[in-house]
Amino acid sequence: MADNSLIADHTASPCINVCVMNADSGLCEGCWRTLDEIAAWSGATDAQKRSIWQHILQRRETR
Known part of the structure; x- marks a missing residue:
């Protein structure tokens, strides 16, 4: 999981190469x-x- 410090580099992709879409939430x-x-x-x-x-x-905070 990405940590909050990556927001400082807002061009850093949050992708961590775990590409699985959750059918219920609609989220990766x-x-x-x-x-x-x-x-x-x-x-x-x-x-x-x-x-x-x-x-x-x-x-992430609400889950």
């Missing part, structure tokens, strides 16, 4: 992103990447 079990977030990552702006990271952290 490795990086906690949705398919839309995964697909958008490479073309995302820095602000969008920071936003995705914030969503990931919120999801």
